[in-house]
Amino acid sequence: MAANKISVIMRCKNSDWVIAQALDSLFSQTYKDFQLIVADSGSTDRTLEIVQQYSCQLIQIKPDDYYPGEVLNMAIEQAAGDIVVFQNSDAVPLTPYCLERLLAAFDDSEISAAFARQIPRPEAKSWVKREYGSSFPNSATPPTWITLSLPMAAIRKKVWHKHHFFTECWGSEDTEWGHWAKQNGLHVQYVKDAIVMHSHNYNLKQLYARKFIEGEADAFIYKNKYTLAKAAKQYLAAVGGDLWAGVKEGKVSEIWQTPLRRLVHFFAYYKAHRFGTARRVSGSSNRSRAQKEILSRYE
Numbered sequence: 001m002a003a004n005k006i007s008v009i010m011r012c013k014n015s016d017w018v019i020a021q022a023l024d025s026l027f028s029q030t031y032k033d034f035q036l037i038v039a040d041s042g043s044t045d046r047t048l049e050i051v052q053q054y055s056c057q058l059i060q061i062k063p064d065d066y067y068p069g070e071v072l073n074m075a076i077e078q079a080a081g082d083i084v085v086f087q088n089s090d091a092v093p094l095t096p097y098c099l100e101r102l103l104a105a106f107d108d109s110e111i112s113a114a115f116a117r118q119i120p121r122p123e124a125k126s127w128v129k130r131e132y133g134s135s136f137p138n139s140a141t142p143p144t145w146i147t148l149s150l151p152m153a154a155i156r157k158k159v160w161h162k163h164h165f166f167t168e169c170w171g172s173e174d175t176e177w178g179h180w181a182k183q184n185g186l187h188v189q190y191v192k193d194a195i196v197m198h199s200h201n202y203n204l205k206q207l208y209a210r211k212f213i214e215g216e217a218d219a220f221i222y223k224n225k226y227t228l229a230k231a232a233k234q235y236l237a238a239v240g241g242d243l244w245a246g247v248k249e250g251k252v253s254e255i256w257q258t259p260l261r262r263l264v265h266f267f268a269y270y271k272a273h274r275f276g277t278a279r280r281v282s283g284s285s286n287r288s289r290a291q292k293e294i295l296s297r298y299e
Contacts, residue, residue, distance in 0.1 A: 006034040006103065007081030010056075011071065012089035013063070016046040019089045023054050026087060029099040034085070037075050041066035047089075067287065069165040069173040072150075076160055084157050091151040091198040094119065102154055102194040112159040112186040113178065116152035120199035126251045127242060127261070128199050142190045147178025152196040159186065169276065170290035172217030179221055207261065208268040209293040215269035216290055219276030226277075231270040238262045 008026065012019055026036070036056040040048060042063035051058065057078065061071060076084055083106055085099065093099065098116065105114035120132040135146055153174065159181070166176035181188050202210060218224070239262050246255040272290070279286065 004082040007079035008036045008085040009075045011039045013041045014045045015089040021092045025093040031100040069167040072165045085154040086150040088151040091196045094195045098194045105189040111189050113155040114189040115149045116194040117192045118198045124199045148174040150174040151198045169217040171213040176221045211268035212272040212293045213290050215272030216276035219273045226273040231266045235266040
């Protein structure tokens with residue numbers, strides 16, 4: 001990797017509960033020759049005070065102007081690196097070799113992007129641990145629905161120039177970019193030995209917002225049909241799987257929450273997919289609904 005310049009982009013907002021851990025771990029990596037760009041979207045806590053203790057270039061964005069794809073594209077334009085690394089402000093590398101191992105993937109000239117394995121936080125609920133375990137396995141191959149995951153990932157800037165991050169919807173910019181790469185015969189590497197701690201115990205309001213974002217974006221990315229019957233079938237299968245897993249794990253206290261949590265999950269996704277399909281077909285450029293869903297449920 002000595003021939004490549006490296007830039008790290010970290011997005012944050014009100015992350016003072018974790019960003020010091022993320023930055024401390026980043027600056028403790030064995031690979032140290034990087035430019036850090038921090039993009040903050042309106043923190044009102046101690047986040048900026050913490051960030052300013054580290055050597056970085058700071059980009060400040062108004063909360064209402066924060067659209068992930070647009071912000072990433074803007075930050076990448078300012079990045080000096082040939083390889084651009086993405087680390088969320090709540091993603092903490094768990095070993096000093098995480099960045100080195102992620103970047104080692106690019107020793108293969110055929111690799112266009114790479115992403116790390118995510119391990120849930122110790123306080124993660126059992127259903128969160130199961131989902132992260134299946135999405136980011138300790139094996140060479142992740143499930144097909146994980147095309148790229150930006151909490152800790154990297155891309156070649158020259159490949160990004162061919163296809164910027166997705167801006168038609170509020171989120172899922174990583175999913176869309178990874179899907180585009182694979183559709184065009186480019187290689188995205190999963191690096192299971194580059195490990196970061198990252199997870200969320202979403203409440204029902206937050207879960208609704210996350211699945212709304214995914215449903216709307218998937219309608220644009222995959223242009224697929226998602227019927228109520230399919231949503232109902234997936235709901236029943238997911239509830240059954242969660243209940244069986246909960247019984248086996250002895251997590252009785254979480255079992256009763258499963259039907260409602262999965263109902264919120266699939267209802268939000270179905271509703272958003274219909275909305276996204278209508279937007280795509282009509283050519284509507286209105287991306288504000290998903291942003292409002294996020295802001296109203298996280299603020």
